[in-house]
Amino acid sequence: MNVRAALAFGTPLREGIELIRQQGLGALVVLGYDRHDGKLFEGGHATDEPVTDEAIRRAALNDGATVLSPSLDRIARERTFLRPQAIVPAGAGGTRHLTAARCAAQTGRPVVAVSEERQAVTLYRGTERYLLLTALGLRAVIDDVMNALRAIHVQDAIVGDQARQGRLDEARGLLREVDGHLVELGAAGRIITSECATIASTLGLAWAPSDVAPFPIHTEKATTKIP
Ligand SMILES: Nc1ncnc2c1ncn2[C@@H]1O[C@H](COP(=O)(O)OP(=O)(O)OP(=O)(O)O)[C@@H](O)[C@H]1O
Known part of the structure; x- marks a missing residue:
């Protein structure tokens, strides 16, 4: 599921x-x-x-x-x-x-x-x-991720080759993170999804909205012991 x-x-x-x-x-x-x-x-x-x-x-x-x-x-x-x-x-x-x-x-x-x-x-x-989160809260999180992604996109042409690799790794991580958020935001996330696809393709990254939709999970240190 x-x-x-x-x-x-x-x-x-x-x-x-x-x-x-x-x-x-x-x-x-x-x-x-x-x-x-x-x-x-x-x-x-x-x-x-x-x-x-x-x-x-x-x-x-x-x-x-x-x-x-x-x-x-x-x-x-x-x-x-x-x-x-x-x-x-x-x-x-x-x-x-x-x-x-x-x-x-x-x-x-x-x-x-x-x-x-x-x-x-x-x-x-x-x-x-x-x-x-509430829809407003989720949008705020997405905005933060997108701003970081847009900054990498805008600066891509002016960073040197060495710095570029690190920036691309960062962009990959941001795309992975925002992907799940956009799935949860639903129809309201469609425009941002196409913006992500454009940024990814300009940066030369393979990215498509995934079905996996990762959660930023806070793991409980739980045992699953059943007495
Ligand atoms: N084992 C249970 N099965 C079904 N419902 C439960 C169970 N335990 C609690 N509830 C439901 O949760 C309600 C609130 O319980 P309680 O105040 O202890 O929980 P809570 O985790 O503090 O929740 P809240 O933050 O809403 O106060 C109960 O009135 C009951 O409707």
Whole structure:
């Protein structure tokens, strides 16, 4: 699953999560499950509702977790209590966030926790976690990367051969970094994507928007031990 594409702005899932953040609600959303995860869920009820921004927001009004279908386009369960067994060290937040970290570590499936208290959205994936920025925050990060890339582009003609190699390596890194951000920004990132392609081709670098969409991940030092 390309989780950054699944959580791109403009998708019903991300728009629903952003509604939850904006309205100061909290949520726990499991992005897909399979039948082996059955023991993970307790209580709640099965539904088969399409994922819309409003359905995701509405589900967050209840206690417990929202579980999405494997294809992420249906809400499979609501108001579900999660009881993961994996042991991970307590990080930021209380039980909601610890549960999200433990579920992700146990199942390998991404889990999103929206903090009611901090209005922060955290994606847990495996033993890693990533802070999902607001659209404005993500744009600011992209602007910083693009400014650095544009500076290399503009100065390319005037740097000597020796310095050039280092600058090209830097440009490669910046292109790799911005790639994932642009996938997450969604349709609003298309113009910048073509600017990146132009800069890359002028600099003689092979670059195309990737499907891999890397995350700048803050790795948790988590064990995935199950007692
Ligand atoms: N194991 C769990 N399964 C499902 N939902 C849970 C579980 N643990 C916590 N929650 C949900 O998280 C809510 C908030 O719990 P808590 O305040 O302890 O978490 P938190 O991580 O501090 O979150 P926040 O930052 O939003 O306050 C609970 O009311 C419940 O809806």
